[in-house]
Amino acid sequence: MLPVSIITCFALASAARAAHPLFIGSPLTRDNFKSTIAKGIWFVEHLTPHCNHCRTFTSTWIHLTEQSEGMQLAQVDCNANGDLCRANGITGYPQMNLCYDGVFVEQYRGTREFFVLSDYLAEKAASLTAPPLPSSLGTAPLNPAGEVIPLSPDNFHQTLEQGPAFYQLAKSMQGRVTIAEMNCDAHRKFCVAQDVVGYPMLVFYPPGGPKSEYQGGCKLMQLQSFVEEASANALPANHLPTAPELAQDTVQLVMQAPPTA
Structure with missing residues (x-):
C-alpha cells in the first residue's frame, strides 16, 4: 500500500x-x-x-x-x-x-x-x-478641388499633410494627384496596420504595386519634385483607362499624421 x-x-x-x-x-x-x-x-x-x-x-x-x-x-x-x-x-x-x-x-x-x-x-x-489597396482610382477625377482631403478608415483606400507646404502641394497638384491626410490619433489601430511608426509620415501608393515611404525634406519644392517624378506616368484626369492600363497608371499620395496645432 x-x-x-x-x-x-x-x-x-x-x-x-x-x-x-x-x-x-x-x-x-x-x-x-x-x-x-x-x-x-x-x-x-x-x-x-x-x-x-x-x-x-x-x-x-x-x-x-x-x-x-x-x-x-x-x-x-x-x-x-x-x-x-x-x-x-x-x-x-x-x-x-x-x-x-x-x-x-x-x-x-x-x-x-x-x-x-x-x-x-x-x-x-x-x-x-485591413481592406486591400484597390488596383485603381477608377474614373473619379484626381484632386478636383486642389485641397487636402480628411481621411477615415472607410475612405482611406479610395482617396489616397504636414502644414502649409502640404496644403500648397495639394493646390499645385489640383487635377493631377490626390493628396490626403490620416488622423492617427483618431485611428491608431488603422495606422499601425499601415506600418506607421512616426509622425508625420508620407507614403506613396501606386495602384497594384508596393507602397513606398517618402524620406525627403518637407519644403514645397521638394514635395513637388517627388510627386511629379512619382506621377510621371500617370494618366490625364480626363482619360478613361482600359483595364490593362489601370494596373500601372494613376497614382495616389497620402500623408499620415495627427492634426497640426
Whole structure:
C-alpha cells in the first residue's frame, strides 16, 4: 500500500489539474484542424499535458480567450496529434502559430506576458483585416478641388499633410494627384496596420504595386519634385483607362499624421 502522504500528493495534483485545465474547450485534432481554421484569423497554441511551461501559461491563455477581439483562439494537444504538430512546424512547447484563412502566417516569438500578447493580437487582427489597396482610382477625377482631403478608415483606400507646404502641394497638384491626410490619433489601430511608426509620415501608393515611404525634406519644392517624378506616368484626369492600363497608371499620395496645432 502506498504511504498516505503520496496518496495525498496525487489527490492534490489531480485537484490542481481540475482547477486549472490545460485545454480550454476541445482541442483541435488532425481531423478538424484544417476545416476549423479555414476562415478568419486564428491563433493556435500547440502544447502537451506534461509541459511545465504550458501549465504556467494556462492562466494567461484563459485571459486571452476572454479578451481577444477579431481573432479566434484554439489549442492542439501534441501528445495526441504528434503528426499534426510536426506538420505545423512545432519545435517546442508551448508554441503559438498565427494563421489566416487556413494559411500559416507566422510563429509568435515574443514573451508570454498577457499585455505583450494582447497588443500583438490586436495589431495582427487590424493588419490582416485591413481592406486591400484597390488596383485603381477608377474614373473619379484626381484632386478636383486642389485641397487636402480628411481621411477615415472607410475612405482611406479610395482617396489616397504636414502644414502649409502640404496644403500648397495639394493646390499645385489640383487635377493631377490626390493628396490626403490620416488622423492617427483618431485611428491608431488603422495606422499601425499601415506600418506607421512616426509622425508625420508620407507614403506613396501606386495602384497594384508596393507602397513606398517618402524620406525627403518637407519644403514645397521638394514635395513637388517627388510627386511629379512619382506621377510621371500617370494618366490625364480626363482619360478613361482600359483595364490593362489601370494596373500601372494613376497614382495616389497620402500623408499620415495627427492634426497640426
